[in-house]
Amino acid sequence: MWEQQLVNAISLGSVYALFALGFTLVFGVLGVINLSHGGIFMWGAYTSLALVTWFSMPLWIAFPAGMLCAGCLGLLIDILILKPLRNRQANHLMPMIATIGATILMTSLAQGVFGADNQRYPANLFPDLEFQWGETRLTLLQISITVLSLLLTAVMVWMLKRTRMGLALRAIAESRQTSALLGIPVERLFHMTSFMAAALGGAAGILIGLSFNAISPFMGQSMLHKGIAAVILGGLGDVRGAVLGGFFLGASEVFAVTFLSSDYRDAFSFGLLFLMLLWRPQGLFGTGKLREG
Amino acid sequence: MDWVSWWNAYSDIILGIGINGLLALSIYLTLSCGLLTLANAAFMGIGAYAGALVSMQTSWPFSVALFVATSLPATAAILIGIPLLRLTGVYLAMATLGFGEVVRIILLNMDITGGALGLNGIPPLTQWWHVLGTLILTVLLVVALKKSKMGRAFEAIREDETAARLMGIHTDRIKLFAFVLGAAIAGLAGGLSAHYTFTLSPGNFGFEAAVDILTMAVLGGIGGVPGPLMGAAILTILPELLRGLQDYRMAANGLILVMVVLFLPGGLWQPGRFRKRMSC
Amino acid sequence: MNIKTSCRLLMAGLLPLFFFSLAHAADIKIGVAEALTGPASQYGIPIRNGFELAADEINAQGGIHGVPIQLVVEDERGKKEEAINVYKKLAFRDKVLMIFGPTLSNSMFAAGPIANAAHFVAFGTSNTATGITDMGPYTFRSSPMESDVVPVTLKSAISHLHIRTAGIIYGNDDAFTKSGYDVFRKSLEDQHMVIAGTETYSRGDVDFKPQLTKLMALHPDAIICPCLSEEGANIMLQARSLGMKQPFIGGNGFNSPQLIQNAGKAAEGTIVGSPWFSDNPSPENQHFISAYRKKYGTPPNQFSAQSYDALYIVADALNHIALSGNLNSDRQSLRDALPKTTHIGATGKFAFRPAHGQDKKPAGYDADQLPFVYVIKNGQFVLMK
Structure with missing residues (x-):
């Protein structure tokens, strides 16, 4: 049973990690909590589902296309909502409240378009391969999800550390004004960040949809709460922290079920979030800045 | 339409405005110190359950139930407020959100609270004048507070906490006071609402409820006491007016929230603006 | 204005x-x-x-x-x-x-x-x-009421499949599934069945594998699932992918063609009691x-x-x-x-x-x-x- 629970923890954790990655990136660079990340996550799942079911596209097209759509949605939110607030130098609560509004809007639209029922990808969309050691089972899907989210994380970390764009992003995280003075196109990089973060969120949505067969207008909300917990655990704004936080959260949930009781699965993760903020607001791994890459 | 059936049809909306007004004022207190806390729904839940359990399990009078509904959340607020209010900004918001979820899950897993089925058959003791009286008293209290030294301290903290502390304001104590008073008002609102809706369940006090309370205060604006009350009234009546929109009813809610933040950053109630417009 | x-x-x-x-x-x-x-x-x-x-x-x-x-x-x-x-x-x-x-x-x-x-x-x-x-x-x-339907369901499940122990999984934050669970538990006790383990999930959960893995280790004869068909289908799919072979027994919520449509082969052997029978001629x-x-x-x-x-x-x-x-x-x-x-x-x-x-x-x-x-x-x- 332990091996199986470990497998469960890793595959759950990798989706949390992917979701948290985009969420933390926006905070690190733009300095705002984008609470519409859950809504973007949900729309990413729905767009690729629509491509697969309505236009019978193969998954390898629908997946990047879904990410692209989610990215555009994130860009749209940045341009329509976050940018005016930035220009006004609004209080940090304002983006939170506005993105809550955007989430309500997105949820309601998804419900109008797709209905309130759970939707799922057609069976056998993904090869149904299975590996087994003794009692422990591992599907190709689980492996792919874990590999894919680790890969996307590695790309992000590499981008932040090794590219000119990453350097610029880290400079912006350090000081927006100075970066602007240095000639860094701050506004364009904000758009870029929102786009990338949303695309990652969309990818997490598609993967959740593939592995757990449940796409619904309300899937974003519980994921958002988990994502917040993961990001706080790892340290807000810290890219590696978000990923580790995601895995840590996945593991702690699975082991809360194993050792304690499933009644308190969610209470455990939120309690962890709560205690972490009291003990180390900067998170387990973070220093609260993107400069750590 | 005669008065009785008019009252039957609309009493819930009117009492709802009163209860929501109290909730909006409860978050207004912390917002006017510049603190975004999302725990008010949880405090309301604690108050509602505590008050309802007193009425259902004991033969104590309604006033005792309301007293418990007010004091228990206030006590909880003191206990979590002391460590929590060291946090600022988004960290405080996230921590209070986590606290709210933990409260909801605990309510869900306790036997005395009835779990997912919640409490049913709470005696309907709340009369319209209980709500009106509480609202008037709370408004008077908040207005008096705003005019006092305490109110100026709130403003100083909101503008610049460090400066306020340097000026000799006990910022920690003042913030805790606002947080605890807000919790007490939210708890009282919960106690009152539990005794007119007959039923309670943990789902009523989750994240959505916290967001609803926040929305009311933001829509109305935190420039003065009328703001949150206006926000509460509008958001209580709006769903009734938007019935025709069916599936897209919630979309209107979300859109309003976005629009207010973008185009009316101070909320609907801005005393200065009204005065200027009225004079010309 | x-x-x-x-x-x-x-x-x-x-x-x-x-x-x-x-x-x-x-x-x-x-x-x-x-x-x-x-x-x-x-x-x-x-x-x-x-x-x-x-x-x-x-x-x-x-x-x-x-x-x-x-x-x-x-x-x-x-x-x-x-x-x-x-x-x-x-x-x-x-x-x-x-x-x-x-x-x-x-x-x-x-x-x-x-x-x-x-x-x-x-x-x-x-x-x-x-x-x-x-x-x-x-x-x-x-x-x-579930309390009318469930005992009948359980009785015929017991007599056909000779099950003696059961694991339960249900949503504990929903009145419908929680009251379904209460009825099942009482009915299981009345019919002298052994409850091997009880696991819960909450509304909006999509991952049931940790709970199912825990139940699987207890080797119950059947899984009782007083869930709605949507979650039920996902629970079945995830249980089968973990290698669980037990039949599922469900309540009112399982009676929907969508259950079969969504769960496919994973739903085989599921026993349901319900007032409506879609193939009723x-x-x-x-x-x-x-x-x-x-x-x-x-x-x-x-x-x-x-x-x-x-x-x-x-x-x-x-x-x-x-x-x-x-x-x-x-x-x-x-x-x-x-x-x-x-x-x-x-x-x-x-x-x-x-x-x-x-x-x-x-x-x-x-x-x-x-x-x-x-x-x-x-x-x-x-x-x-």
């Missing part, structure tokens, strides 16, 4: 609310308060569809003594406060004869007292929790299924079958009374006529049964219907004999 115009606008917005009740006096108005938006709308919408289909059919055949039935449909969003609002709106502003709904048992607990205080019928078609009809003599339901049921498919393009589920029948039950009662035009006395005579009404519809034979009530207080009426027990074989619901 100054204050004066703001006030005028507000008044203009509110006025229609006050005078809404003046329109439509001739039709027989029946209120429908169901969750049409929000998560509960996946039950509320099929329920409304069932009512509308039945209303169309009844009106096409001349209505009640030549007077058409007019449904006044309102969205209660699956929330208790909204259910109360909607009930009051329908009862006092629209002045409907009676109200169907709300969708969830929890909302019925909130709205039911209004009906009993104002003396009109509150008729639930999807509320299966215990205690609903104890609220007062004006509460009716056509949905058999009776002419009433076959007519209902084809009419529903024609009108909505999707197969009906249990919830739409129950609401479809419920409107016919009320129509039967209305056919036996003469409406006077006085709202209060008409509401009362409908209330008095309903208990005697029997009907054969999509869900089979139906009659009301007086509820026991707590402390001998007057109570309402429950459904007196025998459940079907069936097992899923080769992607079909097959009756268990």
